Amino acid sequence: MLHTPFQAPRAAALLILPLLAGATACWLHFAPPIKTADELRLRMELPAELGPYDSQVLLHCQNDPCRRSFPVSSETALKECPACGGLLSPIARSERDLLPADTRIARRLYHMPGGQSYTVTIVLAGADPRSIHRPQQCLPAQGYAIERQHAETLSLTPRRNLTLAVIDSRRGSDPSARFGFAYWFVGPHLETHSHYVRLFWTTYDHLFRNKVSRWAYVAIAASEPLNTPESLERLASLLRLLMPAIELPARSPS
Numbered sequence: 001m002l003h004t005p006f007q008a009p010r011a012a013a014l015l016i017l018p019l020l021a022g023a024t025a026c027w028l029h030f031a032p033p034i035k036t037a038d039e040l041r042l043r044m045e046l047p048a049e050l051g052p053y054d055s056q057v058l059l060h061c062q063n064d065p066c067r068r069s070f071p072v073s074s075e076t077a078l079k080e081c082p083a084c085g086g087l088l089s090p091i092a093r094s095e096r097d098l099l100p101a102d103t104r105i106a107r108r109l110y111h112m113p114g115g116q117s118y119t120v121t122i123v124l125a126g127a128d129p130r131s132i133h134r135p136q137q138c139l140p141a142q143g144y145a146i147e148r149q150h151a152e153t154l155s156l157t158p159r160r161n162l163t164l165a166v167i168d169s170r171r172g173s174d175p176s177a178r179f180g181f182a183y184w185f186v187g188p189h190l191e192t193h194s195h196y197v198r199l200f201w202t203t204y205d206h207l208f209r210n211k212v213s214r215w216a217y218v219a220i221a222a223s224e225p226l227n228t229p230e231s232l233e234r235l236a237s238l239l240r241l242l243m244p245a246i247e248l249p250a251r252s253p254s
């Protein structure tokens with residue numbers, strides 16, 4: 001016997017969608033101008049001194065055909081690109097082309113002598129939330145294959161856990177060229193490793209608080225895959241030093 005599917009929810013959705021769209025259009029028309037919230041919970045500066053780690057900044061050539069990057073001790077260590085004489089900037093040319101102008105980026109490379117390297121990037125989104133790109137889209141676009149994605153909770157202090165999204169990735173077809181990528185988001189209300197939680201709160205703030213919240217995106221590229229308790233513990237050791245240096249005390253939401 002043929003079964004006729006129950007159509008009521010679909011019909012209801014078809015009715016509700018134009019209503020919702022109408023309500024949103026109406027709201028957008030009459031809403032007061034949106035304010036940019038400036039609650040920052042992270043410093044947009046990464047420490048040069050960090051326990052036993054050596055640290056360097058990356059300067060990127062802005063000259064389109066060159067686009068080389070140079071690890072140096074400070075942002076003023078090089079005046080111009082040693083390869084082509086082009087202008088240097090801590091922001092890569094590809095990022096500058098892609099990101100809205102009010103996006104802020106801090107980046108530093110930390111290297112444990114005789115051990116692993118970690119490139120830490122903090123991206124602070126501007127009024128336009130497109131500043132934050134999903135690494136699941138960016139990594140494949142740059143030639144990295146995603147092997148595994150998982151969430152990991154690291155214990156930083158007895159009272160402070162941090163949950164990160166972790167991606168184990170491989171560059172090209174070389175199975176030895178593997179590395180780890182970890183990230184999380186820091187918003188005015190909370191920190192989360194989930195894009196969906198961040199998008200929920202961005203929409204909530206927009207609709208109910210009339211604010212564009214500035215989210216920070218913290219990403220760490222590690223020179224080893226983050227797929228063993230030992231590699232995760234090495235990352236936790238870095239974060240135990242890094243977090244107190246970059247976190248600002250939370251303020252109560254207004």
Ligand SMILES: [Zn+2]
Nearest residue numbers: 061066081084
């Ligand atoms: Zn150059």
